[in-house]
Amino acid sequence: MKKYLAFFRMRFIHGLQYRAAAWAGIMTQFAWGFMEILMFQAFYRADPTSFPMDQQALSSYIWLQQAFLTLFASWQWEGELFESITSGNVAYELCRPVSIYNMWFARSMARRMSRAVLRCFPILIVAVFLPAPYGLGLPKDVIAAVGFVTAMVLGLLLVCAFSMVIYMGTFYTISSAGLRMVASNVSDFLCGSIIPLPFFPDAAQTVLKILPFASMNNAPLRIYGGDIAGNDVFFTIGLQVMWMVIFVVVGKWMEQDIKKKIVVQGG
């Protein structure tokens, strides 16, 4: 365990030093957040009755999503992993007395968290002071707050477990670009980071709700706003756990398979 913590720490320190990237990220996230709020405001004015979410809950959803973008966005890949697999530098990592899976899991978690720590506070602080219903509201009750934190941790673990399957998949192909692109776009759309899931047609929602992508950023953000409440909170969290276990098992199995077949090419 200590080894993986060390790995986590190293990646965390590594991530903290890109200041310019953090500032640029914060700016982008602000601009994006305002744009989304304006867009949904237009919808709301057109017909408030067909609006599937409380407007305040939606604003909270958008701001939290922007603040924690790097935690949940599946396209926040650890580029160096792809590169090390393609270039063969992974040879060194295979020479360490650690499990590749656990090491990389720690690493991608650290990458996401270090980026989020740098970016989230300015966005959260500003969003809290925006006038209602455009700002970040407080969670409705204690269950929403506790559920949000739990679901956020699980969501992060799930995203990492999902990424691990993609990283491991890269071992089987020569170029990772295709796999990465498909995974990014599909999950980005289906996890509700382009349009929140409640805005999807009802029929689609029943399916989307149980897909793993809904358990990534959709779950914690909707629990926060009270859009998912009561027993649904427990159901949602249970679903997150289930998907996480499935992805971890698949990823671990791939790791075992790869170890038997791997060939690091070249001198």
Place this chain on the structure above:
Amino acid sequence: MIEVEHLTKTFQVAKRGAGFKSAFKALWNKQYEEIKALNDISFSIGDGEMVGYIGPNGAGKSSTIKVLSGILTPDEGTCVINGRIPWKDRKEHVKHIGVVFGQRSQLWWDVPVIDSFCLLKDIYDVPEKEFQQTCEELTELLSLKEILKTPARQLSLGQRMRCEIAASLLHQPDLLFLDEPTIGLDAVSKLAVRAFIRKRNEEHGTTVILTTHDMQDIEALASRIILIGKGRVLMDGTLSDMRGCVENKNASLDEIVASLYRSYEI
């Protein structure tokens, strides 16, 4: 103790002619050629030996090193290193070996070298006190003092290679595999690296296996030479055995090796 018997590894290599036509043809019907990277390799190496592993490009040197370090599973044959099979007991095995791949880097690109060292300390569970000691010793012998706080990306090749070698010794391995450790180094760095490896072997009894194309490395370091070509062991002996294979007694080492390669048709 390293015992290798009848190692065999075959690779499939995609082949096609140049140009548009053959590229298009390969879309439908891909041709593969089987290359025997290792073809019945056997040798055994005792503790504390320094062995030069030489052969022309593509002879199977790196493949052997990869098998020995547990990252490549051979098709056939056995390999037992200190009682373990590298690719089966990978985790336990790699605790006791240090590897330097001259063409690759194990240092974290954007952080100071010392951070990479500290990470390795934790990965290998090296106690703090021991780590400080080893680190000091390596720093002095490889003159790293000035560069430990520099990010790896800003090091010159020679500086980086010295750091790479230090990085692979932080956990005090009994076995050191060096895959072209002097590639691209200037004269001063080469001499420093050689002197260091020799010292390491003398003082710590570290077994060293090194692959290189630089015959001066071999002359300076290796008490024993294994020559391989086309995946086979062609010669296993000392430098003077090798000299005995050619008629011209004044030939330089490079000439001897070249004529050996020619006589074995590799």
